[in-house]
Each structure stands twice: as C-alpha cells, then as structure tokens.
Amino acid sequence: MFKKVLIIVFSLFILLFAAAAAIPMFFKEEIDAKIKSSINKNVNAKVNYKELDLSIISSFPNVGIKINNLSIIGIDSFDKDTLANVKQLQLNVNLWSVLKGDTYQINSVNLNEPNILVKVLKNGVANWDIMKPDSANLTTDSSKSTFKAAFQKYSIEQGTITYDDASLGLYMKLDSLNHSGKGDFTQDLFTLDTQSEIEKLTVKYRGIPYLNGVKLDAELPVEIDTKNMKFTFADNKIKLNELLLSAVGYLAMPNETDMVMDFKFDAKESELKNFLSLIPSIYAANFKDLEATGKFSMNGNAKGIYNEKSLPAFNVNLLVENGKIKYPSLPSAINNIQIKSQISNPNGVIDNTVVNVPSFHLEFGQVPVDGKLLLKNPVSDPFIDMALKGKLDLKQLTAIFPMKDMVLSGILDADVKAAGRKSSIDRQQYEAFKASGQIIANNFNYAGKNVPMPVSVPSAKLIFSPKNITLSNLVAKIGSSDFTANGSLNNYLSYFFNKNQLLQGSFNMLSNLVNVNELMGPKVTEATPASKESKLTVFEVPGNINFNVNAKANKVIYDNYDITNAIGTLLVKDKTITFKNMGMNMLDGKLRMDGTYATINPKKPKVDVDFGIDNMNIQKAFQAFNTIKFLAPVAKYAKGTFSTDLKYNSDLDEHMQPVYSTINAEGLTNIIEAMIDGFEPLNKLAASLSSDKFKKLELNNVVTKFKIKDGRLNVAPFDIKKDGIVMNVQGSNDIDQTMDYNLGLNLPRAMLGAKANETVNAMLGKLNSKAGTNVSVSDNVKVNAVLGGTFLKPTINLKYGIADAKSTAKEAITNVIAEKKAEFQTKAQAKLDTVKVKATEKVKDAIADKLNNLFKKKTIN
Known part of the structure; x- marks a missing residue:
C-alpha cells in the first residue's frame, strides 16, 4: 500500500x-x-x-x-x-x-x-x-x-x-544601489520596511556638492498613507560613511507641486572623526589611521512647504569644541579647533536665509588662524561680513590632510576684512563697502594631475581695497615659463558678485622665457602609422576681462618658433587680443606686428595682422610657416634672406593653423639675396632651352608686389637681371600647387643650347627662303615661357623671337640695295631708282609678313 x-x-x-x-x-x-x-x-x-x-x-x-x-x-x-x-x-x-x-x-x-x-x-x-x-x-x-x-x-x-x-538646481546620483522594500501596497495605510546600500552618493544643489561620493547604509521604516500621500519616518538609522544620523518626522505630497514636511535630524554619535569622513580627500586617505578628538554635534529641523518658489523653514547647527586632527605617521596636526556655525531660515523665504559663523579658531601646529563669516539676504541684496587672519603653511596642511595626486607647499600670510552690501558695489559706492587687508605668498608651489604643469610663486603681495587689488612683487614660474609682474585689478567686487561683470586690469610683465605651447594647454596628438604629430588647440580669449599688459620677454617659444627680444602691448577685451607695437627677433630676422587675434566664435578664430619682416632667413621661414609651404613652395629650394611688409587676415582651424581658402593678404617683398637650386620648374626651363645655366637662379635685391585672395597667390610683374639675362616674371598659383606663370626672357644667344639654336635657325631659314632675303639672328634672343601644371610636375610652352627685328630688317634692305647697285651700275639713274623702290617694297612686305607674324605673340618687356 x-x-x-x-x-x-x-x-x-x-x-x-x-x-x-x-x-x-x-x-x-x-x-x-x-x-x-x-x-x-x-x-x-x-x-x-x-x-x-x-x-x-x-x-x-x-x-x-x-x-x-x-x-x-x-x-x-x-x-x-x-x-x-x-x-x-x-x-x-x-x-x-x-x-x-x-x-x-x-x-x-x-x-x-x-x-x-x-x-x-x-x-x-x-x-x-x-x-x-x-x-x-x-x-x-x-x-x-x-x-x-x-x-x-x-x-x-x-x-x-x-x-x-x-x-x-538639484542633482543627485546613486551609484551601485542595492535597495529592497517590503509592505502590503494593497492597503491604504501600511508600513514599508526598506534597506538601502549605496556605494557612492552624490548630492549637489545649485552646483555646490553637499555630498560627494559618500557611502550610505540605511534601515528606514516608513509608514505610508496612500490616501493622503503622507510618509512618516519612524526610528531609523542612516549611515553616511562613518557618520550615523537619525531622522524622524513626516513628508506629505498633497498635490502635484507641493511637498509638506516636518522632520528633525541629529548625529547620534558625536565624534569629530565621523563627521570628517564626509570629506572625500580625508576619507580616501587611510581614514582608519586618522586621530581625531573633540566634541562634535550636528542637528537640525525642517518644517514647511517645498516647491519651486519656497523652501521650508529650516535650521542646521554644527559645533566643534577642542578638536584635534592628526595622522600618526605625520609630524603635524591641527590643534585647538573651535567652530560654531548655524544656517537658518525662519519662514521658508529663501532671501531670509542666514549663514552665521561668529568665530572659528584653529592652529596649524603652533600657528593660529582666526576668522568669522556672516551672510544675509543672499537673493535680494547680499550682505557679507567676513574676516580672516593667520599664517597658513600649505606643506603642513597637506601633511595633516594628505591630498592624492597633488603637491602643495608655501606660506600664505593673510589679514583681510570685508563688510557691506552688494548694492553698494553695484552703485559704485565703494566707501560704503569696507574691504581691506593683504595676502602675502612666499615659496608657493603647486603641482598635480589637475594642472598641466607645476606652478611656483616665490613671492607675491596682494593689497585689497574696495576699488581694486594691487599686485606687487610677483615672481612666478609656470612650467618652464617665468614671470615678474606688477599691476592692479579693478572692479573685482562687481566681477565676483555679479554675473558677466567686466574685470579690469593693468599690468607690467617681464619674462626670461615664455613657453606659449605649455600655457595654451595640453596638445592634441594624432597618431598615424608613419608618424606622430602634436598639434595646438584653440586658446579661447575670455569675454569678461579688459586687461592692458605691457610685456617684454627675452625668449618666447610658440609652436615651432624660437623668438627673442619680444616687446609690445597686449590689450585683452571682448574675446579679442590686440597686439600693439609688437617687436621680436625670429628666424634670423626681425618681426614687427600690429593686429588682432579674436575668438568671438571659438570654433572659428580669426587673425588680422600687419607684419613687417626684416632680413629673415628664407629656409627657416619656410620650415616655420605653413602658409609659405603651401603658397610659395619655391622657398624650399631657396637659400638667402628677404624682407617684407604685408597685411594679412584669415580664419584659423581647431589646431590654430590657417584655413588657407580664407587667407587674404597683400604686400611688398624684397628678396635681398637668394640662390634657387633644385626647383623643378627651373629644371624644366633649363631642359627646354638646352642649357644647364637656368637650373640655378641667383637673385639680388629683387622687389615684387604680391596679393593673396581666397587662398590664391598672385605675383605682380617683376624683373630679374643677371649675367646679361633679363627675366620678367608674373602669374599666380593656388594651394593645390597648380600654377600659371609667364616668363619673358631676353638673353644672349650663346646661352642657348644646340637644340634651341637649331630651332631658331630653322625658323629663320624658312623666313629667308620665302622672303628672298638673308636675315640672320643677332646676339640676343627673346623667349616667352608659359609655365603650367604643378610645381612638382610643371609643363612649359616656349616661343622664340629675334631681339631686334627692326634693326635686322633695315640691314637686309641695305644689303639688297647694294647688290642691285652693283648689278645695274651701268643703267640709268632713273632705272636704278625704280629697282630700288621695288626691292625695298619687296623686302618690307616679306619681312613684315613673316617676321612680324612670327613675333607678334605676347612678349613681356
């Protein structure tokens, strides 16, 4: 069974x-x-x-x-x-x-x-x-x-x-959340038991982080009234890092816009160390080894309605008495910490919020720091009353609070006070706003992953008044760049309190070395299979500053340029840097510059500059300036010096390089001396003339006008004279290396090679045969050369001519007349005159038809 x-x-x-x-x-x-x-x-x-x-x-x-x-x-x-x-x-x-x-x-x-x-x-x-x-x-x-x-x-x-x-203005993020809740949601009134674990909790209000990556553990029973949408918090535990809190009260949502609340909170375990765990840099660095003693308390309440227009009335109190913070492995400590602070709002009107720290005191080792802070009416007309006095050893501070990926040292000696309302600043009634004091920095050093290069300030002094901040005795080094400066900042209070207010300043600055490549920020690196090229990024000029800087630098490194003896005035205003009376030595020459660099549209920076260049090395200029590489590639094959005056404007790309299609420039260039060798268009000309003498071209004091429009270079006619040769050059070329140039040459016939001479003789032989003459070529020959194609693959079209066609024609006529005189010397004078006239007309017609038709093509004088 x-x-x-x-x-x-x-x-x-x-x-x-x-x-x-x-x-x-x-x-x-x-x-x-x-x-x-x-x-x-x-x-x-x-x-x-x-x-x-x-x-x-x-x-x-x-x-x-x-x-x-x-x-x-x-x-x-x-x-x-x-x-x-x-x-x-x-x-x-x-x-x-x-x-x-x-x-x-x-x-x-x-x-x-x-x-x-x-x-x-x-x-x-x-x-x-x-x-x-x-x-x-x-x-x-x-x-x-x-x-x-x-x-x-x-x-x-x-x-x-x-x-x-x-x-x-509220932002909250819960990372790695594990949460569970149990309750009977079918009931109108029930208790929901919840448990929560959050690995990283971040809460920001209006950009200010109140909790930043804090670990949360919570056991929170909530009584839920679904009919009235009311949530009542019973005894609970909320642990933020090491700080244990408890909150009791209720939160209700009677309609879609309002949250009604009445709750209180306090820290159950009043230990300073638990509160310090909320500071990320402290909690992340061997928190378990931190020694922190002293009384700590924090409590508060909130009661009222929260919506877009109002806050509940609230009150938060924080107290630290007889505090001390020290890591056992470090020699320094913060001693005798005394802080009392309160943030309160009596009625939920945001403008009635008051932040009051009547006094705080602490000692870095044996050095005291004292201060106070009072802030009222933060919305309508902020009132501030603050003071800070003390000497802060930053190296000692980082020994007390180890900071990851950061090196900080130096002494800051501060004694500053400020009291008054923002409205006084808005009305420029600076006498009603009291601001005074000074900050002296000695041997300040800062380095870390958040800055591209170390910052060092051996000395600096700031003196405060309501109108301005005076800077004196500033000696600084940023990366490899060094500066000494003095000057003043005006309107700094309006700039601080009001959005988009203009910060004005005037400075004098000296430097032995300015490395602009470093100061403009990290470079963008693009790797290719063959090479790696580092490129600059756009430097955006701030729009809310108005600075006048008189600068002098013994050496400046910018992109690939080494610049010495730089001097001039920089005006920074409206997202534009204006250069005035700038002068510098570079590329073995001197550069003078006036103009602007503008980032009104940061995606399309613009430059508009007048340049003056004296005795600059052609080869170095070619290597340094991409504009010359693309629009004047002949410079690659030229050795020598040049001077120029030009007006230039163009857009720049995201790597601070010219957008070549937008280049517009015009000026006058003087090639002081140069030797061009290995230039393919000259090699082509030499081959066509059967003469190696044209493979090299020597230039001395050659002056030409040029114009660049929409990225195309146009060269006005100019002459080159050397060793009996006269060459007239004019034409244009584009960024794609295509060219259209005309060369008009007047040169000794002896310079022509055998093949070129055969071509000329053959042409004249045909002419004499048809004309019944015996015209010969003189010592000089004219050649028209039309260059096309590209600089690397040029094409050439030659047309020959006799340099002095009229003289040759007259000579031919005289010879014919002499022959006729010998042949008919026994005839009558009348007959001779008739023959002379006919012979003259015959020669004139023949030469006019043949020679002039042959050489009436365009020549360049």
Missing part, C-alpha cells in the same frame, strides 16, 4: 512539475502581446526589450515574467535621452490571475542592473512624465488595465539612478 501511495504521489508531483513547466509555454505569446498592448495604450515613449521569459518553478506560487534588456527612450525634448535601461526586469504575477486571463496581478518587482536617468528641464518638463493623459490607473481601474499592482515587495540590484532637476 505504501508503495502504491508513493507511486501516486510521485506521479502527481511529476504531473504538477510538467504542468508548471508547460503553462508558461501556453501563455507566453498571450502575455507578451498584453505587455506590448499595455505599453502602447499607456505610454508616450519608445519602449523596447530583447526577449520575454516565463517561469513558475522558480517563482511559485507566482508566474515569473522576466523582461530582458528593457530600454525606455523619451520623445520630443527627450528623444536622445534614455530614461531607463534595465538588464532584467522580473515581475512575479499571481498565477490564478494568469489562468483567469483577465487582469494580471503583480505581487513583486525586481530590477537587475537598472540605469535610470530622471531629468527635469528648466521649464519644469520632466522625462518621466510619459503616461498618456487618458491612460488607466494601474492600481485602481482594472477594467481598463491589463495589469494591476498589488505589491508585497520590490528590489533593485546594482542600480545606477541619476536625478537631474534643472528647474530646482
């Missing part, structure tokens, strides 16, 4: 197991269709998921619905924002509701590795507001909804949740 019963039980078990495995197969398509239908009916968003799995065995007595790789992307203003990306969403649904096939009852929800972005724009529009206006309420109206929420529990595993509310 027992055996039969066992077989029956086992058979039933197998049957139930098989049924549990089979049911999901029967309902999978139906549930998938209902989920998609419910989404389309209720949601204004793009919702996708990869696959749907069903199971009863692992979630019994519920049906487990697993939705994998779920994504929700907004529309309209949020069409590029992903509201949620969930690796796996599991819904445990009541089995009986599935079998009935009417409305599915959801008992629990689990989100595995969700990445959720909750975003609110400045106008209050939220990306989570995706429900259609006529969509059904999932929890109350089951007649219109496929799913009904009847939660007993929910959980989030390894989640990341970001809340970014631009309308309130």
Whole structure:
C-alpha cells in the first residue's frame, strides 16, 4: 500500500512539475502581446526589450515574467535621452490571475542592473512624465488595465539612478544601489520596511556638492498613507560613511507641486572623526589611521512647504569644541579647533536665509588662524561680513590632510576684512563697502594631475581695497615659463558678485622665457602609422576681462618658433587680443606686428595682422610657416634672406593653423639675396632651352608686389637681371600647387643650347627662303615661357623671337640695295631708282609678313 501511495504521489508531483513547466509555454505569446498592448495604450515613449521569459518553478506560487534588456527612450525634448535601461526586469504575477486571463496581478518587482536617468528641464518638463493623459490607473481601474499592482515587495540590484532637476538646481546620483522594500501596497495605510546600500552618493544643489561620493547604509521604516500621500519616518538609522544620523518626522505630497514636511535630524554619535569622513580627500586617505578628538554635534529641523518658489523653514547647527586632527605617521596636526556655525531660515523665504559663523579658531601646529563669516539676504541684496587672519603653511596642511595626486607647499600670510552690501558695489559706492587687508605668498608651489604643469610663486603681495587689488612683487614660474609682474585689478567686487561683470586690469610683465605651447594647454596628438604629430588647440580669449599688459620677454617659444627680444602691448577685451607695437627677433630676422587675434566664435578664430619682416632667413621661414609651404613652395629650394611688409587676415582651424581658402593678404617683398637650386620648374626651363645655366637662379635685391585672395597667390610683374639675362616674371598659383606663370626672357644667344639654336635657325631659314632675303639672328634672343601644371610636375610652352627685328630688317634692305647697285651700275639713274623702290617694297612686305607674324605673340618687356 505504501508503495502504491508513493507511486501516486510521485506521479502527481511529476504531473504538477510538467504542468508548471508547460503553462508558461501556453501563455507566453498571450502575455507578451498584453505587455506590448499595455505599453502602447499607456505610454508616450519608445519602449523596447530583447526577449520575454516565463517561469513558475522558480517563482511559485507566482508566474515569473522576466523582461530582458528593457530600454525606455523619451520623445520630443527627450528623444536622445534614455530614461531607463534595465538588464532584467522580473515581475512575479499571481498565477490564478494568469489562468483567469483577465487582469494580471503583480505581487513583486525586481530590477537587475537598472540605469535610470530622471531629468527635469528648466521649464519644469520632466522625462518621466510619459503616461498618456487618458491612460488607466494601474492600481485602481482594472477594467481598463491589463495589469494591476498589488505589491508585497520590490528590489533593485546594482542600480545606477541619476536625478537631474534643472528647474530646482538639484542633482543627485546613486551609484551601485542595492535597495529592497517590503509592505502590503494593497492597503491604504501600511508600513514599508526598506534597506538601502549605496556605494557612492552624490548630492549637489545649485552646483555646490553637499555630498560627494559618500557611502550610505540605511534601515528606514516608513509608514505610508496612500490616501493622503503622507510618509512618516519612524526610528531609523542612516549611515553616511562613518557618520550615523537619525531622522524622524513626516513628508506629505498633497498635490502635484507641493511637498509638506516636518522632520528633525541629529548625529547620534558625536565624534569629530565621523563627521570628517564626509570629506572625500580625508576619507580616501587611510581614514582608519586618522586621530581625531573633540566634541562634535550636528542637528537640525525642517518644517514647511517645498516647491519651486519656497523652501521650508529650516535650521542646521554644527559645533566643534577642542578638536584635534592628526595622522600618526605625520609630524603635524591641527590643534585647538573651535567652530560654531548655524544656517537658518525662519519662514521658508529663501532671501531670509542666514549663514552665521561668529568665530572659528584653529592652529596649524603652533600657528593660529582666526576668522568669522556672516551672510544675509543672499537673493535680494547680499550682505557679507567676513574676516580672516593667520599664517597658513600649505606643506603642513597637506601633511595633516594628505591630498592624492597633488603637491602643495608655501606660506600664505593673510589679514583681510570685508563688510557691506552688494548694492553698494553695484552703485559704485565703494566707501560704503569696507574691504581691506593683504595676502602675502612666499615659496608657493603647486603641482598635480589637475594642472598641466607645476606652478611656483616665490613671492607675491596682494593689497585689497574696495576699488581694486594691487599686485606687487610677483615672481612666478609656470612650467618652464617665468614671470615678474606688477599691476592692479579693478572692479573685482562687481566681477565676483555679479554675473558677466567686466574685470579690469593693468599690468607690467617681464619674462626670461615664455613657453606659449605649455600655457595654451595640453596638445592634441594624432597618431598615424608613419608618424606622430602634436598639434595646438584653440586658446579661447575670455569675454569678461579688459586687461592692458605691457610685456617684454627675452625668449618666447610658440609652436615651432624660437623668438627673442619680444616687446609690445597686449590689450585683452571682448574675446579679442590686440597686439600693439609688437617687436621680436625670429628666424634670423626681425618681426614687427600690429593686429588682432579674436575668438568671438571659438570654433572659428580669426587673425588680422600687419607684419613687417626684416632680413629673415628664407629656409627657416619656410620650415616655420605653413602658409609659405603651401603658397610659395619655391622657398624650399631657396637659400638667402628677404624682407617684407604685408597685411594679412584669415580664419584659423581647431589646431590654430590657417584655413588657407580664407587667407587674404597683400604686400611688398624684397628678396635681398637668394640662390634657387633644385626647383623643378627651373629644371624644366633649363631642359627646354638646352642649357644647364637656368637650373640655378641667383637673385639680388629683387622687389615684387604680391596679393593673396581666397587662398590664391598672385605675383605682380617683376624683373630679374643677371649675367646679361633679363627675366620678367608674373602669374599666380593656388594651394593645390597648380600654377600659371609667364616668363619673358631676353638673353644672349650663346646661352642657348644646340637644340634651341637649331630651332631658331630653322625658323629663320624658312623666313629667308620665302622672303628672298638673308636675315640672320643677332646676339640676343627673346623667349616667352608659359609655365603650367604643378610645381612638382610643371609643363612649359616656349616661343622664340629675334631681339631686334627692326634693326635686322633695315640691314637686309641695305644689303639688297647694294647688290642691285652693283648689278645695274651701268643703267640709268632713273632705272636704278625704280629697282630700288621695288626691292625695298619687296623686302618690307616679306619681312613684315613673316617676321612680324612670327613675333607678334605676347612678349613681356
């Protein structure tokens, strides 16, 4: 009998197991269709998921619905924002509701590795507001909804949740969140027990980080009144890093815009060390070894309504008495810490917030620092009353508070006071705003991964008054650059208190070395298989400063240029740097410069400069200036010096290089002396004239006008004279190296090679044959050379001519007349005259037809 019963039980078990495995197969398509239908009916968003799995065995007595790789992307203003990306969403649904096939009852929800972005724009529009206006309420109206929420529990595993509310200036991020809650959501009044672990919690309000990467552990039971949307906090524990807090009270949301609250909080364990754990740089650096003693207390309350226009009334108190902070392995400590502070608001009006630190005192080793701070009416007309006096040893500070990836040292000796209202500054009533004191820096040094190069200030002194800050005795070094400076900053209070106010300054600056490449920031490196090239990035000129700087530098390094004896005036205003009377030595010559560099559009910087260059090395200029490389490639093959005066303007690209199609320039260049050798167009000319003498070209005091327009170089006619040769040059070339030049040569016939001479003789032979003359070529020959193609692959077209055609014609006529006189000397004078006239006309006609037609082509004089 027992055996039969066992077989029956086992058979039933197998049957139930098989049924549990089979049911999901029967309902999978139906549930998938209902989920998609419910989404389309209720949601204004793009919702996708990869696959749907069903199971009863692992979630019994519920049906487990697993939705994998779920994504929700907004529309309209949020069409590029992903509201949620969930690796796996599991819904445990009541089995009986599935079998009935009417409305599915959801008992629990689990989100595995969700990445959720909750975003609110400045106008209050939220990306989570995706429900259609006529969509059904999932929890109350089951007649219109496929799913009904009847939660007993929910959980989030390894989640990341970001809340970014631009309308309130609130930002919150929860990294590596594990959270669970248990409660009967079907009841109108129930208790929800929650547990939370957050690896990194960051909270910022109006850009100020109040919590930055803090670890949170919390056990927080909440009594929930769903009818009144009221949440009451009972005894709870909230641990932020090592600080243990407790908050009691309630939070209610009676309507869509208001949150009503009344709660109190305090620190349960009043130890200074626990409070210091909230400071990231301290907590991250061997916090367990930190010695911190002294009394610490923090408490507060908030009561009232929170919305876009108001805050609840609140009060926060913080007290430190007889504090001491020290790491055992370090020699220095902060002793005798005394701080009392209060932030209060009596009625929720933001402008009535008061920050009051009546006094604070601490000692770095044996050196005291004292101060106070009072801030009132932060919105309408801020009033500030502050003072700071003491000597701070920065190296000792970093010994007390080790700072990762940072080296800081030096002495700051401060004694400053300020008291008054912002309105006094706005009205320029500086006598009503009291500001005085000085800060002296000695041997200040700063280096770390957050700055591209070390900063060193051996000495500096700042003297404060309501109108300005006077800088004197500044000696500084930034990277390899060094500076000494003095001057003043005006309007600094308005610049500090008011947005977009102009900061004015006037400075005198001297330097032995200015490395502009370093000061402009890190270079962009583009690697290619053959090489790696470092490129500059755009230096954006600030728009809210007005500086006048008289500068002198013994050496300046900019891009590939080594500059010496630089002097001039820089005006910085309206996102533009204006150069006045700038002078410097570079590339073996002297450069004078007046002009502007503007970043009004930082994506398209512009330069507009008048240059004067004296005795600059051609080869070095070619290597230094890309403009010369692209528009005057002949300079690559020239050795010598030149001078020029030009007006230049162009756009710059993102690497501070000219946009060649935008270059416009004109000027006058004097090639003082140069030898051109190896230039392919000259090699082509030499081959065409059958003479190696044209492969090299020597220039001395050659002056030419040029113009660059829309990236094309146009050269006005100029003459080159050397060794009996006269060459007239004119034409143009483009950035793509194409050229169109005309060369007009007048040269001794002896310079022509055999082939060229044969060509000339053949032409004259045909002429004499047709004309019945015996014209010969004189010692000089004219050649027209038209250069085309590119500089690397030039083309050439030559046309020859006799240098003195008129003289040759007259000579031919005289010879014919003499011959006729000898032949007919016995004839009468009248007959001779007739023959003379006919011979003269014959020669004139023949030469006019042949020679002039041959040489009437364009020649360049």
